Every structure is written in C-alpha cells, then in structure tokens.
Amino acid sequence: MAHDIAQLRDLLESQIKEVTTPESLQKIEAEFLGRTGHISNLISQIKNIAPENKRAYGENINQLKNYIRETLLAKGSTISSNNKTPLDLTIPGIRPQSGRLHPTTITINRLNYFFRYYGFSVTDGNEIVTNRINFELLNLPPDHPARDLQDSLYIEEPNILLRTHTSSVEVETMIKEKPPIRVVVPGRCFRNETANSTNGAVFYQYEGLYVDENVTMGNLKWILEKFAKFVYGDKIKTRFRAKYYPQVEPGAGFDVLCTFCGGEGCSVCKYRGYIELIGCGMVHPNALKKCGVDNLKYSGFAFGMGLDRIVMTTFNIPDIRVLYNGDLCLS
Ligand SMILES: [Zn+2]
The missing domain is CATH 1.20.1280 (Monooxygenase)
Structure with missing residues (x-):
C-alpha cells in the first residue's frame, strides 16, 4: 500500500x-x-x-x-x-453593434417629409375594421374579388377583418372630418396571400387623400410627378395609364421606369420596362356621398401605393421577404 x-x-x-x-x-x-x-x-x-x-x-x-x-x-x-498577454493599449477596440432604422421606417419618414411640405398631415387608422369601412363605403360592390372571403383575413366572418388596404383610413377620415381634408396614411395591411419574392400576407401601403372644392385630376398628376422626382431623382420617367378601381372615377395607374433594368425589361418589372407604383384617381362621387361628404360641392383625389415596392426599388432589395425577416444578416 x-x-x-x-x-x-x-x-x-x-x-x-x-x-x-x-x-x-x-x-x-x-x-x-x-x-x-x-x-x-x-x-x-x-x-x-x-x-x-x-x-x-x-x-x-x-x-x-x-x-x-x-x-x-x-x-x-x-x-x-x-x-498572460502583456497589456497593449494600442490594440483597436471591439466596435459595438449599433442599431439603425429599418428601411421601411426610413422610407415612411422620407415620404411623410415630402407630403407634409405640401400641406398633408400624417394619420393612422385601425388595423381591425368592419366590412362596411373596408369595402362598402369605398364603393366596392359585393361581387368585387377583393371581398372574397378567401382573399381577406377575417377576425369574425363576414363583418370584422384585418384591413386589406389603407383606403379604409380614407373612409374613417372622411366620416370624422370636414373638408378640406389633406392626409397621408402609412400603414400595415393584410391579405390572405402565399408569400413569394413580391407578395406577402403582411405588407405596407402608403395612401393619400385630398378633398376640397375644385380638386382636379391635374392636381393629382402634379403632386405624383413631384413625388416620383423626389423619390427617384429629377430624371425619372413616369407615365399615367387609365385603370379601373371601384373607389375612384376616373382611375389611373402611375408607373415609373424600372430602376433595375432602365426600361429594358427584367423579372422585377415583369418585362414591362415600367413598375406600377401607384393606383390613383378622383374619389368616386358615390364614395364621397356614402362617407357624408357633399359630392356636389367637393371633389377629391386619392392615391395608394405599395410601400414595400418603393423600399425595394430605392434600397435595391430584390425580395420582399427580407423586409419582414428578423435575420439582421439579410438586411
Ligand atoms: Zn425592369
């Protein structure tokens, strides 16, 4: 032992x-x-x-x-x-990770800045709305495809749903306020979509509404052309096309030349050369009337755009899912 x-x-x-x-x-x-x-x-x-x-x-x-x-x-x-390593005060420090604003927030702030300059105020509305606010008062007929139960996300069918567009805030504003009304609405919207590189079930829209005496299509064209130059620079080419939307009459689509291909055609612009940026038009007299606005005295224009598309084109982000992904390495 x-x-x-x-x-x-x-x-x-x-x-x-x-x-x-x-x-x-x-x-x-x-x-x-x-x-x-x-x-x-x-x-x-x-x-x-x-x-x-x-x-x-x-x-x-x-x-x-x-x-x-x-x-x-x-x-x-x-x-x-x-x-033990000797203390070396000349070694560079470790840079701490610093936060910054999301590209969507940066874009909303820029757009708000532009429209505030022209006298618009920024407003927000409810994300959960009634069928009446989201569809009926906007002159969307009952057989309109957007009203299909399969395309919208309902909290309680058939009356309570997540807003499918920020146009619902136009209705809420026209009911609450008397003309002149000049508002823009940045906000989240929801649709029953399968996510891919250009569409998601959650997305941002940016909407504008101007209701007053003698508002014309000329006013609408002027502000949107100014707006396109503000976002994409003075040289940007734009075009208006006649287009049908039930809540406006007449309706138009406002396009800008594709920033990815310069008009040659690519997958982002679906080989059209132009990117459809904004849906717009003169507020339908029926919609004005339904929201309690005297449609003989007042007229108005409205426009709405997919904000994500503006974020993607200005930050050169080819996939919408990157904007809603929590992975910081992707953004
Ligand atoms: Zn293109």
Whole structure:
C-alpha cells in the first residue's frame, strides 16, 4: 500500500515537470483525480485491506489526494502567470453593434417629409375594421374579388377583418372630418396571400387623400410627378395609364421606369420596362356621398401605393421577404 502511494507521488512529480499548458494539466488532473483515476483505484482497493489497517489506509489516501490537489493548483497558477498577454493599449477596440432604422421606417419618414411640405398631415387608422369601412363605403360592390372571403383575413366572418388596404383610413377620415381634408396614411395591411419574392400576407401601403372644392385630376398628376422626382431623382420617367378601381372615377395607374433594368425589361418589372407604383384617381362621387361628404360641392383625389415596392426599388432589395425577416444578416 505504502509502496503504491509513494509510487504515485513520484509519478505525479515526474509528470508535472513536463506540463506547460492548461490542457496538459487538466489531463493529469483527470488521470489522478478523475472518476477512473489513480485515487479512485486506491479507494476501490479498500475492501481488500485488513480491518485493523483500513483507517491508516484511508488517511494515507486523503493525504495523497490533498498533496495532488495542492501540486496541481500550484502548477496551474504558474502556467497562467506565464501565459498572460502583456497589456497593449494600442490594440483597436471591439466596435459595438449599433442599431439603425429599418428601411421601411426610413422610407415612411422620407415620404411623410415630402407630403407634409405640401400641406398633408400624417394619420393612422385601425388595423381591425368592419366590412362596411373596408369595402362598402369605398364603393366596392359585393361581387368585387377583393371581398372574397378567401382573399381577406377575417377576425369574425363576414363583418370584422384585418384591413386589406389603407383606403379604409380614407373612409374613417372622411366620416370624422370636414373638408378640406389633406392626409397621408402609412400603414400595415393584410391579405390572405402565399408569400413569394413580391407578395406577402403582411405588407405596407402608403395612401393619400385630398378633398376640397375644385380638386382636379391635374392636381393629382402634379403632386405624383413631384413625388416620383423626389423619390427617384429629377430624371425619372413616369407615365399615367387609365385603370379601373371601384373607389375612384376616373382611375389611373402611375408607373415609373424600372430602376433595375432602365426600361429594358427584367423579372422585377415583369418585362414591362415600367413598375406600377401607384393606383390613383378622383374619389368616386358615390364614395364621397356614402362617407357624408357633399359630392356636389367637393371633389377629391386619392392615391395608394405599395410601400414595400418603393423600399425595394430605392434600397435595391430584390425580395420582399427580407423586409419582414428578423435575420439582421439579410438586411
Ligand atoms: Zn425592369
């Protein structure tokens, strides 16, 4: 027994001399004090010791164990002081991650800045709306495809749903306020869409409404052309096309030359050369009337745009899903 203990001391001392790294020290610790190490081995021999010698045997093991611990500890502190890197104040610091605004927020702020300059105020409305606010008062007939139960996300069919466009806020504003009304509405909208690179179930629209005496299509064209130049620069080419929307009469589509291909045709503009940016027109007299506005005295224009498309074209982001993804490495 005594021989075993003496042998182990020698073994430890010879091994510890060679140690230069924390890893090799850990290896020795496991070899001596680990679950299947030398000490455990000695303890497992206790059953073979004569009863009168058991006490002395146990004490010897404890002494050895303490000796091993102290030796390992002493060696450990020598290694760590040898391995300490000297303090170097010239090493550059680690740059902390700084936050910044989301491209959608930056775009909303820019657009608000533009429209505020021309006398519009920024407003927001409810995201959960009634069928009446979202469809009926906007002159959308019951058989309009947008009213299909499959295309909208209903909270309670058939009357309460998530707004499918920010035009619902036009209605809420016309009901609440008297003309002159000049508002823009940035906001989230919801449709039952399968997500792909250009569509999502959640998306942003940016809507505008101007109701006053003598508002004409000329006013609408003027502000939208100014707007396109503000967003894409003075050289941007634009065009108006006649287009049908039930809530306006006449209705128009406002397009800008594709910023990705310069009009040559690409997958972003679906090989048309132009990107449809805004749906607009003169507010339908029926919609004015339904919202309590005197349609003989007042007229108005309204426009709405997919904000995500503006964000994508100005930040050169080819996939809409990047805007709604929490992965910071993608954006
Ligand atoms: Zn294109």
